[in-house]
Amino acid sequence: MCCARYLLNKKCVYRHIFTQIRHFKLRSKVLSINKESINTYNSSCQGENTDNPNWKNYMSFCKSYENTSKHLMIRDMTVYENFLTEDEEKSLHEEVEPYMKRMRYEFDHWDDAIHGYRETERLHWNPKNTTVLQRVRDLAFPPGKPQLSLVHVLDLDEKGLIKPHIDSVRFCGNTIAGLSLLSDSVMRLVHDKKKDQVVDILLKRRSLYIMTNTARYDFTHEILGADTSEFAGVKVPRRRRISIICRCEPEEKQEN
Numbered sequence: 630m631c632c633a634r635y636l637l638n639k640k641c642v643y644r645h646i647f648t649q650i651r652h653f654k655l656r657s658k659v660l661s662i663n664k665e666s667i668n669t670y671n672s673s674c675q676g677e678n679t680d681n682p683n684w685k686n687y688m689s690f691c692k693s694y695e696n697t698s699k700h701l702m703i704r705d706m707t708v709y710e711n712f713l714t715e716d717e718e719k720s721l722h723e724e725v726e727p728y729m730k731r732m733r734y735e736f737d738h739w740d741d742a743i744h745g746y747r748e749t750e751r752l753h754w755n756p757k758n759t760t761v762l763q764r765v766r767d768l769a770f771p772p773g774k775p776q777l778s779l780v781h782v783l784d785l786d787e788k789g790l791i792k793p794h795i796d797s798v799r800f801c802g803n804t805i806a807g808l809s810l811l812s813d814s815v816m817r818l819v820h821d822k823k824k825d826q827v828v829d830i831l832l833k834r835r836s837l838y839i840m841t842n843t844a845r846y847d848f849t850h851e852i853l854g855a856d857t858s859e860f861a862g863v864k865v866p867r868r869r870r871i872s873i874i875c876r877c878e879p880e881e882k883q884e885n
């Protein structure tokens with residue numbers, strides 16, 4: 630998978646290694662968490678969304694979804710449409726583009742959770758984008774919640790997709806907040822133990838999603854590829870998509 634030129638370029642090799650470490654850290658197909666530590670979900674930051682009337686705009690439950698559990702998903706997975714203005718989207722894109730452009734999309738690792746991607750983590754942002762990211766953090770995390778200061782930037786090729794996975798509890802806490810740039814997409818959540826419990830989430834370009842508690846721990850999430858990308862029976866064309874993701878620190882009580 631690595632051509633000789635690529636191997637000769639030390640910088641590229643390091644970048645590749647860091648990407649693989651990041652990949653390994655963040656995504657585990659196998660869920661290994663101490664249920665006791667998270668069963669008492671702290672929904673304080675999302676509690677106000679329990680009665681969110683907008684959920685039908687972005688959430689499509691499969692027919693077999695248990696009616697009695699829907700409210701938990703509605704509470705724990707929220708999408709804010711048009712969270713970014715066009716100008717803010719452009720500004721974020723312009724700041725990450727020069728770096729992303731220098732990397733190749735990774736298509737070779739079929740066993741990975743992601744296919745057709747390049748990614749990085751960024752600490753420093755220009756003042757305008759810092760303000761936008763602070764707005765994300767203020768909405769997603771309750772005051773005082775320890776957060777990862779590095780922001781994850783994931784660039785998915787138009788032919789790329791994210792396979793079902795649950796973010797590793799060793800490296801990420803109970804809330805994941807993601808901005809979608811450049812393309813609409815569909816995120817599918819499937820219950821890890823009851824595979825017939827499926828809900829599709831429409832992630833419009835410039836939206837923000839906040840995934841927490843049951844959505845974050847009990848369901849795998851994936852981003853559908855171009856071939857299968859549809860929401861409630863309507864095709865959702867997939868172009869190149871960049872997501873910018875803020876996470877909180879791992880929760881204290883968990884298995885090793």
Ligand code: OGA
Pocket residue numbers: 655656783791796807850852872
């Ligand atoms: C991930 C992930 C979702 C997204 O990087 O673990 O699931 O919105 N990303 O890109």
Ligand code: MN
Pocket residue numbers: 656794795796850
């Ligand atoms: Mn993930």
